[in-house]
Amino acid sequence: MGVLGLTPFIQKTIPEAIKQLPDRLKGLSGQRIVIDGTLITQRLHFAQIPHPYRHVLGWxxxxxxxxxHGVEAVCVFDGKERNIAKAREALKRKEAQRLATAREVIERERLNRLQQLQGALRHFDWSNSTERSQLSALLQQISSHQLETTDDSVFDAKIETEETLPFPPFDLSDSLWQAGAVPVGPDDTSATAFSQNYRDEDPVWPSDPLDEEILAALSEGHGKPSPPKHIPDTTRTSTSTTPWVSKPAAAIPATPVPDEPLPFEEVSNLVSSxxxxxxxxxxxxxSVSQASRQDAGPSDADAEMAKVESExxxxxxxxxxEEGKFWNTVSEPFGADIGDVDPSPSAMLEGLTQKSFVLSESYKRSSRPPTTKQYMxxxxxxxxxxxxxxxxxxxxxxxxxxxxxxxxGYAxxxxxxDTDVLIYEAPLIRNITNRKEPLTVVSGAExxxxxxxxxxxxxxxxxLLGTDFSQRIKNVGPARALKxxxxxxxxxxxxxSETKYSPSVIPEYLQQVVAGRTVFQTLPPVPxxxxxxEEPxxxxxxxxxxxxxxxxELEDYWEHALEGNYFNDNPSISFS
Structure with a gap:
């Protein structure tokens, strides 16, 4: 996973260590590189294209x-054994995957709910005072019941593996795939959890949008939630850096929609349900958000994955x-001119469905690391x-x-x-998967x-910065660590000497340090x-x-997707 905060520290403190190759591999003609096959496969697996063999195309x-460009290569993949010194980090990543799976379950349920609503309300007459009043009364009756504060059953939900999921039709010319879904990091398959290598000095965890406020908002009045003050109103123009798609996505699986209006009784029963x-x-x-905060260890967290999880x-x-605002609109008693609502209930529902699909796809990727079959x-x-x-x-x-x-001397x-390479003092090439950007080279020895x-x-x-083997000591960032x-x-x-900055459990921390030293001081034998x-x-x-x-014939069709940077972690920018 790399060394916590090393990349931005190099950029800020010793930028001269960073070299760019604008011609990419052309500048390495006649040389030999060793490719970290496990990590590169992970990055290709998480590329934002829906083809099931995107990892093959990427390679x-x-x-x-x-x-x-006449560059020779050797690929090295992780074997079956794992270093026991990484057990603590592996458990942490496994828990991160469990949380991502739980979030995916929630989003899939939402997507299914919204698609059913689209079918039920397609022909609903919002100007019919009788039906409007009856529907409003039903929803207000439901909202009068007290909600439970938490529900941990989501952690027990099972989801299908990628191999068994139906493969929906897709259209790569659609903005859904060009703009990109919510970025997610790659997974370390050895631990079946996250192994993102880009780390920042200070981990950024969710900005604490209290779930209790959402719950309270739903319980007040007639179930008409209003956003807490510190949560942006995303039904208006969003300033989020996370791109939402701007038009209906052809890749969203279609839900059968009745050609004729349903009887009001059927509509009201379904909508109420x-x-x-x-x-x-x-x-x-x-429950999921509380678990995310409890799992957030700021001393050794992967900051880039923290940012992704936060977004x-x-x-x-x-x-x-936003879904609550939709229900608020639907439950308005007759007398409020719903025809003047902007956006209309139908438009709100369409936008919600599109966003939910993008988000569920993102969680699906983050909770499914590459399989053994995909590596093979x-x-x-x-x-x-x-x-x-x-x-x-x-x-x-x-x-x-x-x-x-x-x-x-073999390459x-x-x-x-993985910035661990720099601690071994080897020269590291980054950005090999993003063909639109220059390669960056950093020498660990330099x-x-x-x-x-x-x-x-x-x-x-x-x-001291924090690695897979060692946690970061609280309040000891790169600058202080170097000093x-x-x-x-x-x-x-x-x-x-610096008792103010001692780790919480010194003997345990020093055991981590000894294990880390052993790893970085010992070069594995040449296989x-x-x-x-191999002959081509x-x-x-x-x-x-x-x-x-x-x-x-498909190469050019898919090329634009593979050239994109799915993780919003542009290595060339971070090293510029």
Missing amino acids: YRILKELRQ LYGEYRKSIPKLT MSKNQQQLTL ESKELIKAMGVTCVDTEGAVEAEAVAASLVLN DYVASE VRSLLQLTREMYIDFAL FIRTYGSIENIIQ EAIFHR DEVKTNFLMGKYGLSS
Whole structure:
């Protein structure tokens, strides 16, 4: 996952360590790079295109670009064993995936509810005073009942795996896929949870939009929620950085809509039932949001995933408020001129459905890491295109083996997004999956030299920032960590001298430090498998592309989606 806050610290403190290659791989002609196959597959898996084999297409594009510019490559994937020192972080990521799954369940239920509403109300006559009054009375009666404050049953819900999900029709020319869904980070499949590598110095967690206020708003009056003061009114012009789609999405699965108006009794019964479901969804959302805050450990949290979770959870809560405004409009007693409401109930419902679909797709991606089958499909294509594939042996990670290959003279660069590579002091290439942007190169050895640290101090500096092995000490960011390590030379001396900044449980923290030092001080052996050269097999490559529905005529059609940056974490910008 990388070192917490290292990227922005390098950018701010020693920007000269960052080199850009505007011609990308053309500038590396004749050289050899080692690709972190596990992480790159994850990034391709989470690309914002709905094709089930987007990971295969992504690898095809990367390897084709390498071949075009005469760059040799080796791919290293994580093996079956995992480093026990990462157990704490693995558990944390698994919990993060559980929360994402719970949010997906909530959003799927909402999407189904909204689609049913669209069908039921398609022909509803809002000017009919009798039916309006009866419907309003039913909804007001439901809203008079007290809501539960929380509902943890959402954590027990089961969802289908990606392999069993029906694949809806899609249209990549639609703005849904061009504008992008809510960004989500990739998953570490070893822990079946998040492994995003971009970290900021200070984790950003949800800005505490209190769920109790939503609950209270629903319980007041006739179930007419008004947004709490600190939650933006998203029914007006939004200033959110998260793009919502601006027109109906062809990819939204269609719900059968009756051609003829339904009898009022059927409409009122269905709408009343769906309103009850909406109210029951509030305690579920409250439970998930509370769990998110409890799980937020600011000392060792992945800040980029925190930002993503913050945006997604805020969008989900804002969408709940917008749905509440829709119900408020529908439950207005006759006398209020609903025809003058802007937007109209039908327009509100259409917008809600579209947003809910985008959000549910985002949660679906964040809760489903690549499968073993998807890794095998990627490796099959990589080998067919003449690139050697290596699985790590023992409890070592792909980025460590990749760094070892470079430092032992078998390659020139590591292509990854994991800043652990820099602590091994290997040169790191980032942004290889975003073909529209320059590559960025940072040398770990140069970073250490510019920071004026010994090898031992450099490793301790990284551990102070926070890694998969060590938590960050509260109130010790990169600047303070660098000052302390230059002054005292080691973490033990810092803890002894700066008692104000001691970790909460010193013995446990020092165990983490020892484990981290061992990992960063020990280069894994060079695997024998790298000396086996794969021969390119064009026939097999073409067969695989056809097998996965990615034959040549589709390449240009999908290219614009793969060139985009799904995570809003533009590596070239962060290193500029």
